[in-house]
Amino acid sequence: xxxxxxxxxxxxxxxxxxxxxxxxxxxxxxxxxxxxxxxxxxxxxxxxxxxxxxxxxxxxxxxxxxxxxxxxxxxxxxxxxxxxxxxxxxxxxxxxxxxxxxxxxxxxxxxxxxxxxxxxxxxxxxxxxxxxxxxxxxxxxxxxxxxxxxxxxxxxxxxxxxxxxxxxxxxxxxxxxxxxxxxxxxxxxxxxxxxxxxxxxxxxxxxxxxxxxxxxxxxxxxxxxxxxxxxxxxxxxxxxxxxxxxxxxxxxxxxxxxxxxxxxxxxxxxxxxxxxxxxxxxxxxxxxxxxxxxxxxxxxxxxxxxxxxxxxxxxxxxxxxxxxxxxxxxxxxxxxxxxxxxxxxxxxxxxxxxxxxxxxxxxxxxxxxxxxxxxxx
Numbered sequence: 001x002x003x004x005x006x007x008x009x010x011x012x013x014x015x016x017x018x019x020x021x022x023x024x025x026x027x028x029x030x031x032x033x034x035x036x037x038x039x040x041x042x043x044x045x046x047x048x049x050x051x052x053x054x055x056x057x058x059x060x061x062x063x064x065x066x067x068x069x070x071x072x073x074x075x076x077x078x079x080x081x082x083x084x085x086x087x088x089x090x091x092x093x094x095x096x097x098x099x100x101x102x103x104x105x106x107x108x109x110x111x112x113x114x115x116x117x118x119x120x121x122x123x124x125x126x127x128x129x130x131x132x133x134x135x136x137x138x139x140x141x142x143x144x145x146x147x148x149x150x151x152x153x154x155x156x157x158x159x160x161x162x163x164x165x166x167x168x169x170x171x172x173x174x175x176x177x178x179x180x181x182x183x184x185x186x187x188x189x190x191x192x193x194x195x196x197x198x199x200x201x202x203x204x205x206x207x208x209x210x211x212x213x214x215x216x217x218x219x220x221x222x223x224x225x226x227x228x229x230x231x232x233x234x235x236x237x238x239x240x241x242x243x244x245x246x247x248x249x250x251x252x253x254x255x256x257x258x259x260x261x262x263x264x265x266x267x268x269x270x271x272x273x274x275x276x277x278x279x280x281x282x283x284x285x286x287x288x289x290x291x292x293x294x295x296x297x298x299x300x301x302x303x304x305x306x307x308x309x310x311x312x313x314x315x316x317x318x319x320x321x322x323x324x325x326x327x328x329x330x331x332x333x334x335x336x337x338x339x340x341x342x343x344x345x346x347x348x349x350x351x352x353x354x355x356x357x358x359x360x361x362x363x364x365x366x367x368x369x370x371x372x373x374x375x376x377x
Contacts, residue, residue, distance in 0.1 A: 006359065007359075012362065014365060014366050014369035015178060016180050016181075016368060017187050017368045027210050028212050031363060031370040032371050032372075032373055033357065033372045034052060035373070036377055037375070038347070040353070049219070049328075050215070052373065053219070054280040056280030058225045058281070060294055062208065062287055064230050064232050065193040065195060066173060066185065066205075067200040069090070069171060069203075070087070070088055070171060071087045071166060072170070077133075086112045086113075087132060087140060088109060089171075090108040090110060091247065092105075092198070093105065096310060103143075105157065106157055107155070109155075111125045118182055119177040120176075125145070128143060129141070132156075134158070134161065135166070135170040136160070136170070141156060146245060173204070190208035190211060191216060201234075201289075202232075203367075205289045205290075207287030209367065225258055231250075249297075249310075251297035255294075256305055259323060265281040266281030267281075283323055284325065284327065284328060285324045288329060295323060298323040316343070320344050326375040328373050329342065331364075332365075333365070345374050
């Protein structure tokens with residue numbers, strides 16, 4: 001069985017955050033499935049994470065803050081009420097965007113159809129020239145598709161308002177149909193989130209959501225290193241497989257140094273076979289966004305250099321990973337492009353068995369769900 005062929009029952013979608021599932025529960029009240037190499041999956045609570053890692057291991061976390069990126073609008077130039085839509089603001093291009101200077105100042109957007117239950121369904125975004133009226137008299141004008149082969153994401157310009165202020169005043173977190181209700185923006189921020197002027201993620205870097213300040217303190221006290229990167233993630237494809245598109249990222253010099261030093265210790269410990277419980281110094285990315293950022297800064301020799309800008313990297317099983325040893329991640333839809341990245345960290349058969357075990361074990365999927373820790377040994 002492969003993960004892609006797996007059928008995930010609808011009732012295994014996490015409809016609300018963990019802390020809303022019962023009294024006394026916190027963000028860290030989720031389950032943690034652990035896969036070590038080709039061995040079978042182990043079952044833990046997320047609070048056991050410090051005991052599952054080793055002093056000297058490095059957790060690479062994404063510090064991008066989640067944006068209130070969903071804004072209501074109506075298609076049309078003002079004559080009549082117009083078709084209601086929800087605009088998902090994904091990514092703001094600048095002059096250095098790989099698509100070229102012609103898109104500088106444009107936003108990549110996705111238009112969705114309200115489903116009457118507070119969520120949305122898919123909708124084609126064009127054609128070029130379409131006008132969407134936004135709150136406060138702002139206008140969004142559709143320009144061109146990001147990918148001529150896909151009508152989902154379009155470049156658009158906004159007039160009459162600055163988009164960050166528009167989102168702050170009228171936006172809410174992007175929500176999909178498997179959730180029960182709208183949640184406040186705070187429910188979508190991780191403990192690692194930092195302000196980044198002009199930046200932020202359209203969707204939450206959700207693998208870090210169960211971390212609490214107390215759990216981070218336990219990790220650090222056991223000698224686990226926490227290293228920041230940032231990658232402002234865009235709007236994922238909720239309905240069908242699509243590869244990721246360019247996203248803005250940064251790997252600071254301190255993180256590059258920490259990762260390279262840990263990898264050197266890891267190689268030395270592996271040669272000595274002296275570290276009980278497995279060699280320390282493993283690089284464990286928290287979420288696929290952290291993998292994309294770190295691998296974008298890794299050379300062919302696996303050495304990480306400080307870097308920032310736009311990344312077009314698609315991490316696949318064929319490309320493999322150069323700096324990442326393990327991955328802490330949520331459970332992804334079989335059609336999600338994230339599975340390509342997981343396949344670069346774990347082989348397909350192991351991943352398929354793990355996902356089948358997750359279904360049998362009634363693990364919960366999506367951003368409010370349970371987690372999967374993939375380790376090399």
